[in-house]
Amino acid sequence: MLDILAITGPIYLCIAMGYLCTRTGVFSKPDLRILGKFVLNLALPALLFNAIAQRPLRDVMHMDYLLAYGLGSGVMLLCSYLWARYMNRSTGSYRAFFAMGTACSNSGYMGYPVAQLVLGSIAPVALALNMLFENLIKLPVLLTLADNADAGAHRTWGTVLRDIARGWVRTPMLVVIPLALLVSVMGWALPGPLARTITLFSQATTGLALFVIGGALVGLQxxxxxxxxxxxxxxxxxxxxxxxxxxFTFVVPIADPQLRTAALLFAAMPMLGVYPILALKYGHEEVSAATLLAATVGSFFTLNVLLWVLKHYPL
Known part of the structure; x- marks a missing residue:
């Protein structure tokens, strides 16, 4: 068990440092938003670019991973939505946020750092695949359901597709993916200074992302x-x-055992960090913030159990 704690220990120590530094005033909430923007807009895009551009296309586009992860997440979304509707009798928009909380992982800030420590070089590839699925399918569908559930807020699917296109060009992590795929397909080599600059930015991702997560927990109850x-x-x-x-065990097998582990690890992460922010528009921010705190704390125990199982019963 100590060797598992050696993996998860640095992760939660980074989160704890972020929490303590924000709690004691070394960093403020606005400071964390700036650090978070740096991770989202520079560090993670640089990491994704390197992960894709430096590999042959066949090593990047794993349709088996996308289909298996998408199927598992889709089943979770549907079951959660139906549970919220028929068992909890939740209001229309909260059904979507109930489902979002159960099936949308914090892939960038927490999933990647954990997968990188456990799996190494395959982690950025899994992150890129997850970002595609989450940003192009899961989140647009759920936010559309939330909008259409509220009176007077009906959006056509044409509007949804336009919003997805606008969101793509405004999201650096998604913009770099086709660029990196082009570099990979063409076999181009970036000039040395540019390649080293991108690598420097990518190396800032792991610790800083976890630090931001810890700071974001301050004030949540x-x-x-x-x-x-x-x-x-x-x-x-x-x-x-x-x-x-x-x-991936019974329906869509994932050929690469490391990607099977990555799919399981990313699914086992807490919900995305902006969960309470997205819920603010619909009046569900208090429950969403409390859930984010509970899931982040609880993941310390569930993740260690999962890693112990994977160690003794590898996929």
Whole structure:
């Protein structure tokens, strides 16, 4: 167990440092937003670019991974949405956020650092595949469901597609993917100074992303509807990875064992860090913030258990 804690220990120590530095005033919430923007707009895009551009295309585009992860996540989304509707009798827009909390992982800030420590060089490839699926399918569908559930907020699918296109060009992590694919296909080599600059930015990703997560937890409280918080946390940390595991075990096999592990690890992460921010528009921010805190704390235990299982029963 100590060797597993040697992997997860630095992850949660970085999160704890972010929390303590923000709690004691060394960094403020606005400071964290700036650091978060740096990670999202520079460090992670640089990391994705290197991960794709430096590999042959056949080593990057894994349709088996996309299909298996997508199927498992889709089943989790559907079951969560139906549970929120028929069992919890939740309001229209909250059904979508209940489902979002159970099936949308924090791939960039937490999933990648964990996968990188466990799997090494395959982690950026899995991150790129996850970002494609989450930003092009999961989040647009869920936000559209939330909008259309509220009275007077109906969006056509044509509007949704336009919003996806606008979001693509405004999201550096998505913009670099086709550019990196072009470099990979053409076999181009970047000039030395440019390649080293991109590498320097990419190396700042892991620790800084975890630090930002810790700072974001300051001020969040476990209050409100505890039953809902518990249901979403259980769904995200246990049922989502279970659905992905069943998908690639029985329906769409993933050929590469490292990618099978990556799919399971990314699914086992807490929900995306902007979960409470997205919920603010619909009035669900308190429950969403409490759930984010519970899932982040709870992931320390579930992730260590998962790594222990993977060590003794490799995929």
């Amino acid at each position: 476990l209050k409100g509807k505890r039953r809902l918080v518990g249901q979403i946390t259980l769904g995200k940390l246990v049922l989502h990875p279970l659905c992905v595991f069943l998908a």
